[in-house]
Amino acid sequence: MTLTSITAKPAPEETQTCWSCGSMRASHFCEACGKVQPPAPVDYFTFFGLPRKLNIDVALLDRDFYELSRKLHPDLNARAGSQEQEWSLQQSSRLNDAHRVLKDPIKRTEYLLKLEGVELEEQSKSATEQARVTGQLKKQVVPPDLLEEVFELNMQLEELRAQKKMGEDDPALIEEIGRQKLELEEKHEALLEELKKYWKGWDALIDRQLARQAVSQEERKQVRDKMVDLLNRRNYIRNLVRDVSEVLGD
Amino acid sequence: MSYSDKVIDHYNNPRNVGSMDKSSNDVGTGLVGAPECGDVMKLQIRVNRDTNVIEEAKFKTFGCGSAIASSSLATEWVKGKTVDEALTIKNMDIVKELSLPPVKIHCSVLAEDAIRSAIADWKKKQETTKPVAVEAK
Numbered sequence: 001m002t003l004t005s006i007t008a009k010p011a012p013e014e015t016q017t018c019w020s021c022g023s024m025r026a027s028h029f030c031e032a033c034g035k036v037q038p039p040a041p042v043d044y045f046t047f048f049g050l051p052r053k054l055n056i057d058v059a060l061l062d063r064d065f066y067e068l069s070r071k072l073h074p075d076l077n078a079r080a081g082s083q084e085q086e087w088s089l090q091q092s093s094r095l096n097d098a099h100r101v102l103k104d105p106i107k108r109t110e111y112l113l114k115l116e117g118v119e120l121e122e123q124s125k126s127a128t129e130q131a132r133v134t135g136q137l138k139k140q141v142v143p144p145d146l147l148e149e150v151f152e153l154n155m156q157l158e159e160l161r162a163q164k165k166m167g168e169d170d171p172a173l174i175e176e177i178g179r180q181k182l183e184l185e186e187k188h189e190a191l192l193e194e195l196k197k198y199w200k201g202w203d204a205l206i207d208r209q210l211a212r213q214a215v216s217q218e219e220r221k222q223v224r225d226k227m228v229d230l231l232n233r234r235n236y237i238r239n240l241v242r243d244v245s246e247v248l249g250d
Numbered sequence: 251m252s253y254s255d256k257v258i259d260h261y262n263n264p265r266n267v268g269s270m271d272k273s274s275n276d277v278g279t280g281l282v283g284a285p286e287c288g289d290v291m292k293l294q295i296r297v298n299r300d301t302n303v304i305e306e307a308k309f310k311t312f313g314c315g316s317a318i319a320s321s322s323l324a325t326e327w328v329k330g331k332t333v334d335e336a337l338t339i340k341n342m343d344i345v346k347e348l349s350l351p352p353v354k355i356h357c358s359v360l361a362e363d364a365i366r367s368a369i370a371d372w373k374k375k376q377e378t379t380k381p382v383a384v385e386a387k
């Protein structure tokens with residue numbers, strides 16, 4: 001999908017008429033008669049009538065979510081087993097998915113990147129193939145010192161696990177790992193802050209697009225790549241925080 | 251998801267786990283990661299300078315069973331090969347040998363990356379040491 005197709009309202013071809021009263025409808029139910037509509041294949045942003053921007057007012061999103069779940073609730077919509085109720089079920093489950101993804105900053109960003117055609121695994125695989133053909137070393141997507149750090153901390157965790165198994169844990173090691181845990185959590189926070197900076201950059205592009213100003217592929221790619229890079233780094237940190245917490249038992 | 255017998259075997263009895271002296275001149279070290287899942291793998295080789303044959307290989311992987319099995323297998327495969335032969339190992343060879351399912355292909359990619367990166371590290375050491383030795387005279 002190209003950026004030109006990103007609009008706050010569903011594009012005309014996505015808007016259809018209500019099956020019941022013939023008025024124009026939104027993607028979930030008819031504005032005129034309130035009947036639930038068959039699910040339209042729209043992305044989560046469109047489902048909520050949002051542009052593809054990353055700064056989302058979550059309070060507002062929640063409000064829309066509750067209102068929509070009420071309106072789309074299968075029990076409210078027609079007889080059990082009817083077609084309308086079936087649609088209602090499908091729309092409700094789509095609503096839940098959309099809400100779950102959009103309200104979470106990381107999931108939202110990952111989702112947007114996927115909509116933008118970013119395939120992390122594919123990229124990694126083709127980079128390896130490239131390295132094979134050219135004989136050049138594949139560039140690791142995260143800085144080497146981060147890998148180094150991840151590896152070292154994992155070694156320490158393994159040691160602590162082994163000690164625990166023997167029933168004798170070394171207080172100094174526990175303290176050291178506890179200290180690293182705090183550092184990791186700070187790092188994690190810092191990454192989120194950094195991510196929000198890129199959100200701003202991205203949203204500014206969308207705003208320009210909505211104002212019908214030109215946005216080059218290169219501009220989009222730049223912000224996109226920064227976000228990909230950041231999410232990649234975050235995956236390592238997230239795993240470490242998880243593992244450290246598990247070993248420390250909290 | 252079920253693991254193949256070969257994966258389970260490597261997972262339970264990993265070959266060549268350990269490490270070698272990273273600063274040693276005949277040792278090449280590759281440390282790589284799979285950002286999709288946050289797993290890391292270290293693979294080291296010790297190369298005979300006269301024959302270019304990889305005489306020893308060690309690995310340590312923090313990751314899923316398939317990554318452990320892939321790296322374990324990788325160390326077995328590179329041992330006894332020359333550096334150039336080792337560079338012909340492709341991740342899909344590992345996938346086939348271990349019958350990895352599509353979702354685990356990236357784990358084998360990691361192993362191929364590790365081999366290449368270890369060899370590159372070793373090659374770099376050879377380049378940097380030779381001219382220095384000449385200059386020193």
Ligand code: FES
Nearest residue numbers: 287289314317357
């Ligand atoms: S799941 Fe990440 S290397 Fe296997």
